[in-house]
Amino acid sequence: xxxxxxxxxxxxxxxxxxxxxxxxxxxxxxxxxxxxxxxxxxxxxxxxxxxxxxxxxxxxxxxxxxxxxxxxxxxxxxxxxxxxxxxxxxxxxxxxxxxxxxxxxxxxxxxxxxxxxxxxxxxxxxxxxxxxxxxxxxxxxxxxxxxxxxxxxxxxxxx
Amino acid sequence: xxxxxxxxxxxxxxxxxxxxxxxxxxxxxxxxxxxxxxxxxxxxxxxxxxxxxxxxxxxxxxxxxxxxxxxxxxxxxxxxxxxxxxxxxxxxxxxxxxxxxxxxxxxxxxxxxxxxxxxxxxxxxxxxxxxxxxxxxxxxxxxxxxxxxxxxxxxxxxx
DNA sequence: GCATATTGTTAAGTAGGTAAACAGTTTTGC
DNA sequence: GCAAAACTGTTTACCTACTTAACAATATGC
Numbered sequence: 001x002x003x004x005x006x007x008x009x010x011x012x013x014x015x016x017x018x019x020x021x022x023x024x025x026x027x028x029x030x031x032x033x034x035x036x037x038x039x040x041x042x043x044x045x046x047x048x049x050x051x052x053x054x055x056x057x058x059x060x061x062x063x064x065x066x067x068x069x070x071x072x073x074x075x076x077x078x079x080x081x082x083x084x085x086x087x088x089x090x091x092x093x094x095x096x097x098x099x100x101x102x103x104x105x106x107x108x109x110x111x112x113x114x115x116x117x118x119x120x121x122x123x124x125x126x127x128x129x130x131x132x133x134x135x136x137x138x139x140x141x142x143x144x145x146x147x148x149x150x151x152x153x154x155x156x157x158x159x
Numbered sequence: 160x161x162x163x164x165x166x167x168x169x170x171x172x173x174x175x176x177x178x179x180x181x182x183x184x185x186x187x188x189x190x191x192x193x194x195x196x197x198x199x200x201x202x203x204x205x206x207x208x209x210x211x212x213x214x215x216x217x218x219x220x221x222x223x224x225x226x227x228x229x230x231x232x233x234x235x236x237x238x239x240x241x242x243x244x245x246x247x248x249x250x251x252x253x254x255x256x257x258x259x260x261x262x263x264x265x266x267x268x269x270x271x272x273x274x275x276x277x278x279x280x281x282x283x284x285x286x287x288x289x290x291x292x293x294x295x296x297x298x299x300x301x302x303x304x305x306x307x308x309x310x311x312x313x314x315x316x317x318x
Numbered sequence: 319g320c321a322t323a324t325t326g327t328t329a330a331g332t333a334g335g336t337a338a339a340c341a342g343t344t345t346t347g348c
Numbered sequence: 349g350c351a352a353a354a355c356t357g358t359t360t361a362c363c364t365a366c367t368t369a370a371c372a373a374t375a376t377g378c
Contacts, residue, residue: 018221020282021214025289025301026195028308030210031235033192035314036185051189052334055180062177069356076190081335083358097357105343105356123179130184137310142184145307148300149187155194155292211365228325240366242327256326264325264374 036133043129049122056085057111060095061119065108067100076156094118195292202288208281215244216270219254220278224267226259235315253277 021027040051049057052075059074060066066074072082086109089095094115097107111119134142180186199210208216211234218233219225225233231241245268248254253274256266270278293301 018214018217020221021217023305024285025293025304025308026192026199026210026285027214028305028312029188029192029195031315032308032311033185033188034235035311036188038316039314040185050333051185055177055186058177058180062179067356068358076193077334078336079357080337080359084334086357103344103356107357126183126185133314134184134311136313137307141307141310144303145184146182146187148296148304148307149184149191151296151300152191152194152293153187154295155198156190157197209364226325227327236365237367238326239328239368243365245326262325262375266326 036130039133040126040129043132044122044125048125049118053085053088054119054122054126056082057089057094057115057119058123060089060109061111061116064111065100067106067108068097069106071109073158089115092118195289198292199285199288202291203281203284207284208277212244212247213278213281213285215241216248216253216274216278217282219248219268220270220275223270224259226265226267227256228265230268232317248274251277 037051041048055075056071059071068082068086069079071086072079075082086095086097090097092114093112095109095111098110100106100108137145196210200207214234215230218230227241227245228238231238234241245254245256249256251273252271254268254270257269259265259267296304
């Protein structure tokens with residue numbers, strides 16, 4: 001009598017996948033996103049800016065005197081969710097909230113020199129991480145991928 | 160004297176973006192993923208399976224008697240993270256944990272009839288949601304996108 | 319046999335948000 | 349003018365989707 005067949009995949013075999021799952025854009029999108037995000041964190045280390053913090057800083061540097069509301073809209077998140085991100089950037093001395101003469105509700109975001117430097121340094125690291133992770137994609141493939149992702153992004157709800 | 164210039168973007172203008180951010184694959188990937196995920200949830204409603212639960216059910220249906228460890232590996236998550244997902248599927252009567260004769264550590268996952276039906280129905284809804292959301296992409300574009308995302312997924316860490 | 323590995327599980331923590339409410343401050347509609 | 353509506357930043361509570369570390373029970377390698 002043979003020993004009972006194992007009701008599982010031997011770990012030495014390649015992992016199988018549900019065929020229909022693998023054909024879904026959403027599933028592939030998520031799995032690819034996880035790959036890139038993990039590599040981002042590995043590349044930038046513990047002291048580095050998180051993806052969302054880097055994105056916020058990038059926009060604040062590119063568009064000085066942005067308000068938090070507008071920045072939240074650009075990032076596609078709620079105003080309330082941006083508060084912690086700005087708190088972190090301000091605490092790290094990368095930008096500061098400043099009052100605006102014409103509107104006392106608003107706090108314009110002014111990038112500081114350390115913030116501009118941190119942005120430049122982090123951008124270089126992020127580009128290096130992407131270049132290395134995606135070195136098996138040709139330039140045309142990368143451009144095509146961005147083109148297609150932007151086509152999906154056209155459905156972003158601009159609340 | 161003109162009234163002080165507003166230190167923010169008028170909301171009537173199109174939202175600007177940080178140029179370098181828009182060229183990053185990771186950023187576009189995340190934003191596109193959020194679009195698809197939100198549409199998924201809107202399409203499936205409150206009673207529907209979440210993306211992760213649907214993915215787990217798909218694999219459990221495609222490969223009956225899978226163990227939780229193997230399923231977690233296929234999904235690219237930790238064993239501990241899968242427990243809540245299986246709890247939910249079992250609570251909803253979609254599958255059940257069963258003991259395996261040869262190995263008393265293992266709990267094989269057996270899809271129930273309700274689970275097979277729920278999987279089929281949910282798959283149809285998910286396909287409909289993707290078809291509608293991505294109707295502005297041609298079939299070739301969709302295939303290309305999946306091809307490129309899978310190229311990124313080749314870097315998945317198969318721990 | 320004993321050391322080592324594996325399985326499922328719990329508990330605690332993390333990341334990245336949303337939703338609702340709020341006070342303070344404009345802006346709109348008459 | 350002035351009340352109603354809208355907008356800003358913020359706090360609080362909550363949520364989703366994980367991870368890490370530990371654990372007992374069980375199985376495997378040598």
